[in-house]
Every structure is written in structure tokens, then in C-alpha cells.
Amino acid sequence: MKTRWTLKPKPDPITAQALAEKLGTGLAVSKLLVQRGITTFEEAKKFFRPQLDGLHDPFLMKDMDKAVVRIEQAMEAGENIMVYGDYDVDGTTSVALMSSFLKFRYPNVTTYIPDRYAEGYGVSYQGIDYAEDNDVSLIIALDCGIKAIDKVAYAKKKGIDFVICDHHRPGKEIPDAAAVLDPKRSDCNYPYDELCGCGVGFKLIQAITIKNNEPEETLLPYLDLVATAIGADIVPITGENRILAYHGLNVINVAPRKGIQSLLGERKNVSITDVVFIVAPRINAAGRMKHGLHAVNLLTEEDEAISATYAEEIETYNTDRRSTDKSITEEAKQQILELQEENRLTTVVYNEKWHKGVIGIVASRLTETWYRPTLVFTKSGERLAASARSVKGFDVYEALEACSEHIEQFGGHKYAAGLTLLEAEYDNFKRKFEEVVSETIDRQLLTPEIAIDAELDLKDITPKFYRILKQFAPFGPGNMSPVFLTRNLTDTGFGKCVGADKTHLKCQVKQEGSNVKFDVIGFNLGEKLNLIEQGKTFDAVFSLDENTWNGNTTIQLRLKDIRESI
Known part of the structure; x- marks a missing residue:
């Protein structure tokens, strides 16, 4: 699936420089902190060492x-x-x-x-x-x-x-x-x-x-x-x-x-x-x-x-859950293809036999495949029940609110919700939901976005830099693991597809004008092997993590996407 690369706005250089001097962490780290709204020594201290006395009354x-x-x-x-x-x-x-x-x-x-x-x-x-x-x-x-x-x-x-x-x-x-x-x-x-x-x-x-x-x-x-x-x-x-x-x-x-x-x-x-x-x-x-x-x-x-x-x-229940959600996801994908609905702006599917316990997971998987607001319905007693999932930037809860004439009850959040409706209202709801989303969604949101914190040269990825970066954790929405862009990379000759079904990309990279090399893993990026072959130059978007092999732990790049260098 094609992705959008979006570089976050650069932080104010004077603020970043002043913070770097106070913290002694280097400019690359202070820029990341300023991007997260941390501009003073006191704020940085609270960020790196959160204290329970910082909880509100x-x-x-x-x-x-x-x-x-x-x-x-x-x-x-x-x-x-x-x-x-x-x-x-x-x-x-x-x-x-x-x-x-x-x-x-x-x-x-x-x-x-x-x-x-x-x-x-x-x-x-x-x-x-x-x-x-x-x-x-x-x-x-x-x-x-x-x-x-x-x-x-x-x-x-x-x-x-x-x-x-x-x-x-x-x-x-x-x-x-x-x-x-x-x-x-x-x-x-x-x-x-x-x-x-x-x-x-x-x-x-x-x-x-x-x-x-x-x-x-x-x-x-x-x-x-x-x-x-x-x-x-x-x-x-x-x-x-x-x-x-x-x-x-x-x-x-x-x-x-x-x-x-x-x-x-x-x-x-x-x-x-x-x-x-x-x-x-x-x-x-x-x-x-x-x-x-x-x-x-x-x-x-x-x-x-x-x-x-x-x-x-519980492990047994989880094994059953995995098997069930896999089979239902395949059935749902087949339904979308058979109905020739790939060109809709929403995904709404229904089968009365689908397991109610996994329809939320299936909705998430369909969103990953087609990247659009998604609802998966099944039969629940006399009614239909659905789980809704959305794409980044689109409020599915508000969209459901606009369809409330066809819904019995619903609740949830911006990106995930649940609802029930009468079976007689299913087609009306499906039509209305497509209409609401078509009228309100920014078409750009239907292409997955990779938000990039900063451009980084390989030579700047030092053990000290990574050690400080780990202290940005715990990561999650609002404080995601930093994502970097490095340009003009080449594979050192070890690039290959790995994994049982050869869907992952593994290589070692160096950057023009530098001898620094890093191992790289790109999950589900095996299809992009051709972009790094025969000495081609490419740009990479990645986060950093560690790889331990034979007792040795090294920093590696965890790829999110790659493109041919311009």
C-alpha cells in the first residue's frame, strides 16, 4: 500500500539549542523534546522521570x-x-x-x-x-x-x-x-x-x-x-x-x-x-x-x-481467537471483492454467522488492508451488532452520530466504536454511512501517513543517542517512538527477503560519504527488495531498536518504508 511521508515542522532552533545546553544531551535529542512540547529543564525532568506527585487531585x-x-x-x-x-x-x-x-x-x-x-x-x-x-x-x-x-x-x-x-x-x-x-x-x-x-x-x-x-x-x-x-x-x-x-x-x-x-x-x-x-x-x-x-x-x-x-x-481461548479472526478476515475480504466495493470510501460487511467476539479485530485488519472507515456486522439476538474502526484523522464516532436515525445504540471513541441496529436498517445504514463519510472525509486521510520526526544521518546514531531515546518511553499515541528519515542509503550487498513466507526485508545499509553501517529489518516490506538491489540509492523511514544475536546486542533500523532516492 502506498504511504504518505510527512515531515513534522522543525522545532524553533533557538529553543532547541537552549534546551540542549541545559540538558547536555545534544541538539538531535533536544529537537525531539521541543517537538513534544518540552521546552524547559523542569519539563524535561518531568518527562524523563515522571513522579506520582505529578498526578492531579x-x-x-x-x-x-x-x-x-x-x-x-x-x-x-x-x-x-x-x-x-x-x-x-x-x-x-x-x-x-x-x-x-x-x-x-x-x-x-x-x-x-x-x-x-x-x-x-x-x-x-x-x-x-x-x-x-x-x-x-x-x-x-x-x-x-x-x-x-x-x-x-x-x-x-x-x-x-x-x-x-x-x-x-x-x-x-x-x-x-x-x-x-x-x-x-x-x-x-x-x-x-x-x-x-x-x-x-x-x-x-x-x-x-x-x-x-x-x-x-x-x-x-x-x-x-x-x-x-x-x-x-x-x-x-x-x-x-x-x-x-x-x-x-x-x-x-x-x-x-x-x-x-x-x-x-x-x-x-x-x-x-x-x-x-x-x-x-x-x-x-x-x-x-x-x-x-x-x-x-x-x-x-x-x-x-x-x-x-x-x-x-486463557492461552487456549487466545489460540481459538486467532484461528477464528483469521478465517473471518478472509471471508470478509472475499465479500468485499465479490461485491466489487474496493472503490467505496467505507468498508461495511456483514455475515450473521461471524463470531461477535472477534469482529473488532477483523475491522482493524480490514482497515489495515483498504485503509478506510470500517464496520463489521454480525447477528446478535434479534439485532445486528457491529464494531467500527477508523483511519487516522477521521472521527468515526461523529460519522455514526450523523447516521443515528438508523442506529439503535452506539458508543465509543474517535477511532473505535460499537453499535447495534435492526436488521431491516442495515442497507439504509450502509448507504448513509458511505454518504456521510464521502461528504466529510479529507481524501488525503485515505492514504496511510508516516509522520517523520526528523532527518538523521547514520553517523548521528550513537549508543549515547539511543540510550537517551529509550528514556522517551513508554511510547504510544501522543508520544510515539521517534521516526527518522535518512537519505541516500545503499545496501552493502546482504539484502534479501526473510521469514517463512519471505515477506520481510533484511539488509545492511551505509550512507553516502560515511563508513557507518547498520543492520536493517523491514517487516512486510519484502516486495520492495528491488529498490535496494544492484547498488541503487534509496531513502528510508525507520525507528530504532535493538537486535540481540549470539549474546551481542546492536542498534538496528526498523524500517517503516523505503523509496528510491531522487
């Missing part, structure tokens, strides 16, 4: 005081509390965090994760009925609830209060709950509104510890859960999220909970990438293939042997 969040009062009132009165959360990583980590925190203080706490197939996303009537049957009078809903107007009213009639901890966009009305914590509320002045659901839950337990004058260290054991949710939910790793992810990764590396340890095995120096690609898919697989409660059980289990057994079960 949780009581700045609208309704936080009400939430703390209602929970403490429940504990004092001996009420039964139910911790309720969504079945994905953000929801299950939230439930694990809140339930284990409360159970440490109070015994009458139960957990509830809705069944993806029988109940669907979010707060359900079935869950509320279960609470009533078990004499629960307070439900703490995490990573869901902001749009549950009718369900919260239904619970209230049964004498059940709600405390909602959500981070999704609210509708026009806020549920009539005891407290609604959501930094995206228009009437909430909390300084940071990019928290994930588990992050909002963390702010609530932080508020409880502050109210009871408990030391900051009380919160440390829960940060591995928050870091896992931040990585999995693809929220920006800026501000508070950066502080929470930084310290959460430290907990994972130093003293992880048994469940996370059993998923990671013997891995050392765990990064946010490891969390996203190893831990998160397995936690998600429980809710996709079986039930989200399996994930909560794993994340709250303190016995190593039992935890290992849970992890083995």
Missing part, C-alpha cells in the same frame, strides 16, 4: 466527592456492593482494580462482567436484576454506564444506586446516578480528559486513600492494571497517562501480580509494546471466546499455581 473531577461519600456510606452501613465492568481489557482490569481495592477494606463486594453474547456491551438489565437478587444496593460501573440513562433509572426504582466511572463521550443527558465520574463530561473541569476507564477507577481509589490519609504507596500495587489498560485501550500516553504507565510498567517489571506474571512468563524489561501484544490480547480473549470473568479471576488471583492454571486456559 482526584477531587477536581466532577462528582468525585459524591462518589467517595456514597461508597463509604455503603461500607459503614454493611451494604452489598457490586463492581460492574465491560468485558474487554479496560473493563476487566478496572473490575480487578476496584474489587481488590475494596475487598482489602470491606468483605461485602462482588463482581459482575456482562456476557458479550447474552447481554452485550455496557450496563444490562440482567446485571441489575442479578444485583437485586443478591441484595446489592450499590453498583460501581467501570468503563461503561455514561449512556445507561434508562438502566440507571430502572435500578433506582429497585433501590439500587450507581457510581459510574467512565471515559466514553456522554450523550445529551447524564444518568441520574449517585455520582458520575467522566472527565469528558462538558461540566467537568478535570485537567486531563484522556484517562481510560481503569484510569478513572484509579482516580476513585486515589480519592478514597486521600480522604483516609493513607500513604501514596497504598496505590502502587494497582498500577500494573492501569498500565495494562492504558496500553490496550490506545489512549494517549501523555500527562497523567504517562505517569501511570511509567510507574505501572515499573510494577510489572519489579513486582507484578501473579496473573500478569503468568502471561508474560520469563520476559524481562517489559515494555508497553509487550503489554499491548502479549498481555492485552490474552485478557481480551477471555471475554471474546468465553467470559470476561475469567480475566478478572486471573488478575485478582494471588496463588501462583492457580494463576498458572487460569493463564493456560
